Amino acid sequence: MKFSYVSHLNCPKCNKIYDLHEKHQLCTCGSPLLVSYDLDELKKEFKPKDLLGRPADLWRYHELLPVLKEENIVSLGEGMTPLIPMRNFGKSVAIPNLFMKDEGIIPTGTFKARGAAVGISKAKELGIKELAMPTNGNAGAAWALYAARAGIKSIIVMPLDAPKITRNECAVSGANLYLVNGLISDAGRIVGQAVKDFNLFDASTLKEPYRIEGKKTMGLEIAEQMGWKMPDVILYPTGGGVGIIGIYKALMELLALGWIEGPLPRLVAVQAAGCAPIVRAWEERKAVSEFWENSTTAAFGINVPKALGDFLVLDAVYKTDGCAIAVDDPSILQEQRRIASMEGAFICPEGAAVFAAARILRKNGWIREEETVVALNTGAGVKYPDTVQVEVPELQRDEYIREGRR
Template sequence: MITEFLNIDAKAITIDYVLSCHACGHPYYKNQLNSFCTQCGKSPIEVQFQLSPLISKNVIDQKERSMWRYAKLLPLLHTSNRVSLGEGYTPILNMDRMADRLGLDQLLIKDESFNPTGSFKARGLSMAVSKAKELGVEACIVPTAGNAGGALSAYCAKAGMKSIVVMPTHTPEAFKKECKAFGAELILVDGLINDCANVVANIKKDNNYFDISTMKEPYRLEGKKTLGYEIAEQLNWELPDVILYPAGGGTGLIGIWKAFKEMQQMGWVKEIPTKMIAVQAENCRPLVDTFNGLQENCTTYQGAPSIANGLAVPQPFAEKMMLEVLAQSNGLALAISETEISACVKEIAATEGMLVAPEGAALLAALKLLLKNGQINSSQKILLLNTGSCYKYLDSFDF
């Protein structure tokens, strides 16, 4: 339902929402703590706003310089529960020199390294921790490849909540120290993030910790969708022709597309021309293999560690939702080698003066391959989504 108050200020609009399983549609109460759907086999629960063309862009809080400028379109019921460190509102930069090198008309990069704790995980964790606080949670636990652990630790510290982070032993030391600095309890596991998830499941049996894993609660997605709103607003409501996204758990890929669809419902954009490209590491390419028909799904996929920690997610919980985004956007998925990722970190640094995360650097290698294969062309407006800073990864590189 949409309720409009008799007020000339169009910002005085509250937008209702419901919770339901993305797969089977089973409804859930929004005033209760929810994880994932238990009715149809562990599918994600999703927030669905009741939108219409009556909602104008005036609902955006132009005075707010964070992702919370879109608070009217986020499912936090009371602003007193907002846990914010100034996340979002990151720049879109022109990669002019790289565009010239590749013969492109326009190459843009959305640089999420400007976020608190240096990555886009801040968006999802700000929203998820805020909602957890609103619902009375006192302790959160998360399996992580690195950046999500640091972000959860920071936001729980801000909220006065306990945080438990379960991380692969091989993760660079900077990520471990970051979590400890914010007061988190850090547990190290030999293996990848799926092995960490198994440890989380066992810990939860004996403790009242809320699992805030990727897509296993409804609200990290809502924070990540602000990426899509920012991209549209910063580009004057003209969406890119192509977005390349480094896909591990895929929350940002799904969130950007969710934002685009919401904006279309409200009439903020008429069409969605964007082709979504999911980029993975050759060492861990479950989505690519499923997309290419090499396996039915990722449930038994076994991956290996990658220098791009965030891409080493062998069994992404929301694989079906990622595949839906690729299908709806006429997109595709491809994988990049460790050698290419390392080379592109260095190339972007030397060409554009940016130390992007290895996950973001993988996009440059993917872009080159797509251009070579004629799958995108030089006249299109292309945007890369850099998920974070390389500074926490520096010990992994020989510059």
């Protein structure tokens, strides 16, 4: 058995093939590159039972990951997050078989650790010494920290409004951090110039091919945790779209290995009403999205006005008979409170968006009562303390609680 069955990089737009051993960013045609594996060979040699007894982290799937040598792995123990039944909330929205895959308990507190672990490990394997990336906060924090562990220098540019804690995570890791009074698209332009001026590796979303591979492991884990019997629906909060593209890629690879059977789960791209370019494109049955002007939402991670991989997100939604749906900020924040008070989980606003979407899709019949549904909570609520407004009664030192208990 080989450690990894990775074979080459390929362009999903023009089918050009790239060598695995060199640094690559986008295809010459401008499309993101995808990682290919020798699935025929792997199918003969690799079975689900081979996973038994392996460590409970994402590297248990190393045959389906791009790192060639084990010694290049940079890990903080990421992956194998729990799949939790949401019985109380599920009952209240008439989806009794509702599960939450909780990415809030992973290193750095968001699923971004998965992309960073695999992306940084591969960067180390390729001999990269310094990288730059724009971020809405969480990805920059994860990449800065994993880069520090790998001894790779990083330049991170994020919007001024990004969650404050992510700023601290970058700073404490020793990254070169810059704030821009604008959106992630503005940060992206600044990074693009720095990459040219200083000949840096560009770790922007989908401009390096390996982040998807890390996020793909969410799909592999859901399949393994459900005993290789897939749910009917998977809902995902979609910004740059890497998560949903990765989950779809995982499903296709598992199909090719014969570990799961169709039909595939219907994939749902959930966006915020204040930034819903994928939803608009899906409603118009388009293959690509248009830039969303003046985007705004409290779910900061999904404030991405135009994703480079939009055509891949839309393809995954169309091919699985899924859908795209937008939810407004008041519903997101209300759902965040409901999940905390009914299930004891303080989830991030992006994750709350997914539950708001599940509620709507059940109400309009798109999700049926008997269906098994997996909702991705992509991060911990504690990373966004300001999304919860509290009014707390104050007591004097000689005062006691008289009334008002709930």
